[in-house]
Amino acid sequence: MILPILMIWIIQGELVFGQGFNLSFGSCLHQEKELALLSKAADQLPNAFVFLGDNIYADTYDSMRINKAYQALACNLNFQTLKRSVPLYATWDDHDYGMDDVGKYYPLKEASKRMFTSFFQPPNPVQLLSHEGIYQSYRFRYRGKKIQLILLDTRTFRSSLKRINKPSEETDTYYPYERLYLPVYTEDSTMLGEGQWAWLAEQIRVKSAVTIIASSTQFATEYNGYETWANFPLEQERMAQLIESMHKEHVVFISGDVHYAELSKVCNAAYPLYDLTSSGISESWGFAAPNVHREEGPVMENNFGVLRIRPWRNELTFLIYTQQGLRLQRTISLDELEFK
Ligand SMILES: [Fe+2]
Numbered sequence: 001m002i003l004p005i006l007m008i009w010i011i012q013g014e015l016v017f018g019q020g021f022n023l024s025f026g027s028c029l030h031q032e033k034e035l036a037l038l039s040k041a042a043d044q045l046p047n048a049f050v051f052l053g054d055n056i057y058a059d060t061y062d063s064m065r066i067n068k069a070y071q072a073l074a075c076n077l078n079f080q081t082l083k084r085s086v087p088l089y090a091t092w093d094d095h096d097y098g099m100d101d102v103g104k105y106y107p108l109k110e111a112s113k114r115m116f117t118s119f120f121q122p123p124n125p126v127q128l129l130s131h132e133g134i135y136q137s138y139r140f141r142y143r144g145k146k147i148q149l150i151l152l153d154t155r156t157f158r159s160s161l162k163r164i165n166k167p168s169e170e171t172d173t174y175y176p177y178e179r180l181y182l183p184v185y186t187e188d189s190t191m192l193g194e195g196q197w198a199w200l201a202e203q204i205r206v207k208s209a210v211t212i213i214a215s216s217t218q219f220a221t222e223y224n225g226y227e228t229w230a231n232f233p234l235e236q237e238r239m240a241q242l243i244e245s246m247h248k249e250h251v252v253f254i255s256g257d258v259h260y261a262e263l264s265k266v267c268n269a270a271y272p273l274y275d276l277t278s279s280g281i282s283e284s285w286g287f288a289a290p291n292v293h294r295e296e297g298p299v300m301e302n303n304f305g306v307l308r309i310r311p312w313r314n315e316l317t318f319l320i321y322t323q324q325g326l327r328l329q330r331t332i333s334l335d336e337l338e339f340k
Contacts, residue, residue: 019308020317021142023149023212024086026304027052027093027256029281031072037281037323038078041304042085047140049086050149051120052256053093053216054283059100063111066098070119090120091134091151093216093257094227101180101227103158104193113156132156135196137203145209145311150200152215157193159184161231174290179225183233191235197242204246210309210316210334211251219253220264220275224289227257240269250337252316254278254305259285261305261320262297263330270339274332276318278305299327 024046029035041049056069073079082088096116098106106112117128127136133156140147162182192200204211213219215229219239223230230236243251253275264275274295280302288298299320306319314335320328 020310021140021147021308022046023048023050023147023254023307023309024304025050025052025214025254025256025278025306026281027216027279028054028095028259028283029056029073030283031056031069031076033282035076035078035282037302037304037321038076038082040321040323042082044306046086046306047142048149049082049088050151050214050254051088051090052214052254052278053091053097054095054256054279055090055092057095058098058112059095060098061108063108063115066096066108066112066115069096070115074119087123088120089122089136089138089149089151090116091136091153091214091216092116092155094155097155101161103155103160105160106155109156131195131199133193133196135192135199137206139206139208142309143311145309146207147309148203148206148208148211150203150211150213152192152200152213153196154191154216157196158191159189159232161227164225175225177225177287177289181225181227181231183223183231185234187234189232189234191229191232197238201242201246204242204248209250209311211248212307213251213253215253215255217257218255218264218275218277220266220273220293221262221277221289221291222293224291226289237268240266240273243273244270247339249339250334252276252307252337254307258289259283260288260297261299261303261328262288262291263295263318263328264291264293265295266293271337274318274337276305276307276320278303278320296328296330301327303327 058066133153135153136151218228256279259280301322308317317331
């Protein structure tokens with residue numbers, strides 16, 4: 001009798017213990033749509049869920065409309081289910097900050113921050129009151145390990161993009177669509193602004209087993225003519241240099257924005273920088289832009305992502321789920337994210 005009980009205990013133990021620390025995340029959800037994936041994410045009972053931006057589609061210069069959109073999301077039953085079940089964290093992208101592709105010149109950014117803060121009620125509101133913008137940092141403790149979550153603000157301080165005014169008349173088979181932006185190489189062009197860079201350096205100094213950097217726009221993709229960090233190559237490089245100069249190991253990125261999912265990897269730092277993009281809780285896009293750094297995907301259906309950390313196996317797993325189930329899975333050893 002003891003043996004079957006022992007076996008059940010071991011199996012159940014593995015099921016519970018084997019789950020690891022799960023950080024779920026998603027982006028691009030329209031407040032007027034059903035958002036069934038939020039309930040599906042809640043069913044998995046992750047340790048936290050991160051909204052990576054375009055958490056509402058406001059697209060306005062009228063602050064009342066931003067507020068109205070947040071109220072519509074508050075009334076969404078699937079959002080309510082997720083909110084009841086899982087601790088929520090959030091940053092913003094352009095459509096919830098205020099308007100498509102806008103940066104530091106968006107005139108309602110203060111009002112937008114107030115509405116964001118009152119809607120998401122970040123666990124440490126003092127952080128947000130102490131500076132402009134909404135960047136935040138949190139630490140989780142899991143089986144004796146510290147897991148750090150850094151939420152970047154890629155809107156409040158972002159310099160203007162360099163718009164392509166006249167579409168090229170030549171057909172470019174590499175970009176079979178109309179590109180909107182060119183990379184900017186001027187020294188003072190920025191994604192994060194000096195204040196946020198200084199704060200980030202302080203965060204990078206903090207000891208942690210794994211650090212997750214959440215950016216609304218994709219960090220590790222190649223230039224594609226749409227919004228990504230690749231429009232500011234010097235800023236992309238600055239991030240890699242910061243990680244390297246601080247000798248910070250086990251850093252991974254999560255991102256949203258593009259209305260599909262993919263896993264990207266760049267090798268311009270001392271170790272590979274992975275970026276798991278999950279976008280389109282409700283929104284979708286017809287094609288995936290070229291991305292030579294793509295390791296997995298794209299997944300074009302509506303999706304949410306999970307980062308699973310299993311410290312006792314020294315591994316990290318990237319996962320993407322759709323309504324149909326698991327669609328993308330890649331496990332790496334944390335050794336890969338170390339200085340050699
Ligand atoms: Fe979006």
